[in-house]
Amino acid sequence: MGIRVKLILLVAAVVTISCMTLIALILSLANHQTLNRSYSAQYGIVLDAGSSHTALFLYQGLGFKENDTGIITQKLSCDVDGGGISSYQQNPPAAGESLKKCLDRAKAAIPEGQWKATPAYLGATAGMRLLRLQNQSLSEIILEEVGKTIQSYPFDFRGAKIISGTEEGAFGWITINYLLESFVKHSFEGFWIQPKTRKIFGALDLGGASTQISFIPNVAVKDLTTIVNNKLYGFKYELYTHSYLCYGMDQALKKLQAHLHKTAGTSSPISHPCYPKGYLLKVTMAELYNSPCVEKPSNFNSSATVTFSGTGSSSLCLSSFENVVNLSDCAFSSDCGFNGVYQPPVNGEFFAFSSYFHIFNFLGLAPKAQLTRVLSTIETHCNKDLATLVVENPSISVITLRDYCASAHYIMTILLKGYKLNNTWDQISFEKQIADTDIGWTLGYMLNLTNIIPSEQPGVVTGVLRSQWAAQTFFIVFVLFLSLLLIAILVFFTKTLPAAQ
Ligand SMILES: Nc1ncnc2c1ncn2[C@@H]1O[C@H](COP(=O)(O)OP(=O)(O)O)[C@@H](O)[C@H]1O
Numbered sequence: 001m002g003i004r005v006k007l008i009l010l011v012a013a014v015v016t017i018s019c020m021t022l023i024a025l026i027l028s029l030a031n032h033q034t035l036n037r038s039y040s041a042q043y044g045i046v047l048d049a050g051s052s053h054t055a056l057f058l059y060q061g062l063g064f065k066e067n068d069t070g071i072i073t074q075k076l077s078c079d080v081d082g083g084g085i086s087s088y089q090q091n092p093p094a095a096g097e098s099l100k101k102c103l104d105r106a107k108a109a110i111p112e113g114q115w116k117a118t119p120a121y122l123g124a125t126a127g128m129r130l131l132r133l134q135n136q137s138l139s140e141i142i143l144e145e146v147g148k149t150i151q152s153y154p155f156d157f158r159g160a161k162i163i164s165g166t167e168e169g170a171f172g173w174i175t176i177n178y179l180l181e182s183f184v185k186h187s188f189e190g191f192w193i194q195p196k197t198r199k200i201f202g203a204l205d206l207g208g209a210s211t212q213i214s215f216i217p218n219v220a221v222k223d224l225t226t227i228v229n230n231k232l233y234g235f236k237y238e239l240y241t242h243s244y245l246c247y248g249m250d251q252a253l254k255k256l257q258a259h260l261h262k263t264a265g266t267s268s269p270i271s272h273p274c275y276p277k278g279y280l281l282k283v284t285m286a287e288l289y290n291s292p293c294v295e296k297p298s299n300f301n302s303s304a305t306v307t308f309s310g311t312g313s314s315s316l317c318l319s320s321f322e323n324v325v326n327l328s329d330c331a332f333s334s335d336c337g338f339n340g341v342y343q344p345p346v347n348g349e350f351f352a353f354s355s356y357f358h359i360f361n362f363l364g365l366a367p368k369a370q371l372t373r374v375l376s377t378i379e380t381h382c383n384k385d386l387a388t389l390v391v392e393n394p395s396i397s398v399i400t401l402r403d404y405c406a407s408a409h410y411i412m413t414i415l416l417k418g419y420k421l422n423n424t425w426d427q428i429s430f431e432k433q434i435a436d437t438d439i440g441w442t443l444g445y446m447l448n449l450t451n452i453i454p455s456e457q458p459g460v461v462t463g464v465l466r467s468q469w470a471a472q473t474f475f476i477v478f479v480l481f482l483s484l485l486l487i488a489i490l491v492f493f494t495k496t497l498p499a500a501q
């Protein structure tokens with residue numbers, strides 16, 4: 001066979017292989033489908049019945065048809081007027097009544113044809129956990145009442161229940177990592193891809209009556225009861241999560257008041273190091289000790305009044321929280337959060353939301369600030385007297401202004417001394433939302449209960465990224481082009497030169 005024929009055959013082979021590879025690549029791209037979710041409803045409602053207030057969240061994109069991206073987003077959030085459902089102990093039907101404004105808004109935001117298919121859940125957290133401890137039947141009556149109200153709407157009611165602290169922690173963690181696409185990513189072309197290097201974020205939630213920490217440890221855990229095992233998109237994870245009941249912001253500040261009262265002896269007014277100078281507070285003992293999180297003193301007299309007077313002493317305020325959280329006892333060779341609760345060393349980046357965000361946002365420290373700036377900002381704030389705070393923040397209530405110093409020092413106590421995030425401070429982001437969706441346990445709860453996140457990795461998920469695909473296509477087209485150029489040169493030489501023998 002002549003060398004010219006051999007060359008032509010070689011070039012023809014390269015062209016054929018390149019064409020076949022290109023066709024295979026295009027076909028594989030056409031076959032890559034978005035996650036095949038066949039959920040019939042487009043919308044979902046979750047009511048977050050927290051200790052301080054209730055909020056309704058309406059999610060869209062459950063069934064995929066809306067935007068074809070497969071990403072579930074928040075269409076509406078609505079704050080229920082009044083306190084949390086646990087505050088309706090004297091009038092349980094009013095707890096149900098209070099939800100109507102937000103349920104009406106959700107109904108108006110959902111197309112009528114979708115009402116019946118829309119799942120609606122209510123999850124109650126620490127306020128109701130505390131009420132259940134005090135009076136189980138009353139907590140059940142309140143849940144029944146809110147359930148009755150939701151059932152009077154044309155939605156697919158899926159229950160009103162108290163969720164556990166473990167669920168609250170784990171679902172907050174799922175929400176964050178779902179929104180950040182830590183498990184599977186939605187690519188530019190509309191395909192789901194497994195990220196090459198998995199970056200999973202931890203979650204820090206600070207409510208009014210409980211607080212949660214959740215993250216994937218990078219060491220073997222010593223207390224298996226703190227671990228949640230699960231599988232999302234084929235990714236098996238062991239999540240550490242703990243919920244501290246009575247250590248949400250409101251209950252922690254109440255614990256501090258109770259401690260100051262119990263240790264003040266007969267002196268009155270009682271100095272409160274976290275309240276601004278010029279602030280006076282009168283409370284009855286009944287109000288001060290109205291929670292199972294604080295133990296009544298032996299001289300308890302419900303109608304007696306207690307007076308606190310603010311001294312605005314930042315460092316005393318900070319150290320006073322060492323009487324609220326126990327930072328010394330630990331049976332796990334210093335692997336503890338606080339109160340002797342086992343916690344492996346923190347690992348990775350964290351999102352801190354709810355009260356963490358609100359307090360840091362007020363102080364101008366969100367989403368991130370260096371530790372030295374955080375400490376000096378809190379100090380400056382705590383030194384301001386009440387009159388200055390009111391002049392500087394005319395739209396914020398005195399009670400809210402009064403508590404920022406205490407709240408900030410409580411946050412620093414649990415983050416630095418409790419969870420021991422001092423060496424990784426820069427890894428914490430104080431945020432309210434990700435992708436226009438509020439961070440909290442509700443989205444993760446709905447994703448779980450509707451089985452929207454598969455535990456197994458769907459077959460259609462591919463590891464090919466847009467950039468990889470573009471590079472491969474470019475390479476093949478380049479080889480094709482070179483081959484054609486070679487053919488053209490060969491043809492040219494065949495015509496102009498005598499054939500080689
Ligand atoms: N806009 C806001 N500014 C300041 N704090 C807020 C704001 N919204 C909510 N919070 C605080 O966030 C916390 C929410 O807790 P909540 O969910 O009611 O309790 P829990 O999760 O313990 O049941 C409360 O301490 C509340 O005061």
Ligand SMILES: [Ca+2]
Nearest residue numbers: 050125207354
């Ligand atoms: Ca909450």
